[in-house]
Amino acid sequence: MVSEQMKIISFETIDSTNEYAKKISSESEDFTVIWAKRQTEGKGRLNRRWESPEGGLWISVILKPEFFSSLLSFIPALAVVKTLKEFGIVSKLKWPNDILVSEKKISGILLEKNSDAAIIGIGLNVNIEKINTNNWTSMSMETGKKFNLRKVLDILIENIEHYYMLYEKKEFLKIRLEWKENSSTLGKFVIVETVSGTFYGKAIDIDENGFLVMDNGKKINSGDIVHLR
Structure with missing residues (x-):
C-alpha cells in the first residue's frame, strides 16, 4: 500500500516535473511526488529532450536522504524493473539509468541534486504507440494491453518506497x-x-559507489554507453 504520508501533486500538463520539483523542494516533505500526464519540456541526461506525450507516466520524486550517493539512481531503476515484472514484462538495466525490454528503451531515470534534496525524474512509456525517436518500446506495445496510469503509478511508488527504505537502512550491498x-x-x-x-572494453562490475568497472580496471562514474555484444 502506498504510504499515507506521501504527497502527490498532479498536473494535466507541465513543462517539466523535475524543474517544478526543484522549485518546491526546499519546503517539501521527504517523498513528495509530482505527476504530470504530459510534459512540454521533459528532459533526460545532459539536458536532452525527453518526449513526454499523454499515455506515459512522467513523475519526479523529491527525496531527502541522510546522505547522497550515486546509488540513489539505482532506487528508481530497480523500482521500475519490479513494477514492470508485476505487469508481466521482463526488463533489464542499462548503466547508468535506462530500463530496456529486448534492448529497447521503455524507461529512463534522471537524478539531480538540489540543495538538501535529491530530485529523481522517471519517464515510463505506458500507453504509448508512437514517439519520434528510435529503439523504444512501451508497456502497451509489449503486451497489447492498455493500463490504468494511476494503478501503475501506485505500484511504482510502493516499489520506490521499498528500495528507498533499503537505502536509508544502508543496505547498499543488497x-x-x-x-x-x-x-x-x-x-x-x-x-x-x-x-x-571515450573508452572501450568489457563491462565487468558495478562498484560500491555505483561506478561501472571495465576489464582494464577503469572505473567510470558517468557517461553515455553503447552495447556492442
Missing part, C-alpha cells in the same frame, strides 16, 4: 547485487563516452 542481477550491461563489450574521453 541494492547493488539486485542491480547487477538485472543488468543488461555487465558482461558486454561497450563503448562509453565521458567528459574525459
Whole structure:
C-alpha cells in the first residue's frame, strides 16, 4: 500500500516535473511526488529532450536522504524493473539509468541534486504507440494491453518506497547485487563516452559507489554507453 504520508501533486500538463520539483523542494516533505500526464519540456541526461506525450507516466520524486550517493539512481531503476515484472514484462538495466525490454528503451531515470534534496525524474512509456525517436518500446506495445496510469503509478511508488527504505537502512550491498542481477550491461563489450574521453572494453562490475568497472580496471562514474555484444 502506498504510504499515507506521501504527497502527490498532479498536473494535466507541465513543462517539466523535475524543474517544478526543484522549485518546491526546499519546503517539501521527504517523498513528495509530482505527476504530470504530459510534459512540454521533459528532459533526460545532459539536458536532452525527453518526449513526454499523454499515455506515459512522467513523475519526479523529491527525496531527502541522510546522505547522497550515486546509488540513489539505482532506487528508481530497480523500482521500475519490479513494477514492470508485476505487469508481466521482463526488463533489464542499462548503466547508468535506462530500463530496456529486448534492448529497447521503455524507461529512463534522471537524478539531480538540489540543495538538501535529491530530485529523481522517471519517464515510463505506458500507453504509448508512437514517439519520434528510435529503439523504444512501451508497456502497451509489449503486451497489447492498455493500463490504468494511476494503478501503475501506485505500484511504482510502493516499489520506490521499498528500495528507498533499503537505502536509508544502508543496505547498499543488497541494492547493488539486485542491480547487477538485472543488468543488461555487465558482461558486454561497450563503448562509453565521458567528459574525459571515450573508452572501450568489457563491462565487468558495478562498484560500491555505483561506478561501472571495465576489464582494464577503469572505473567510470558517468557517461553515455553503447552495447556492442
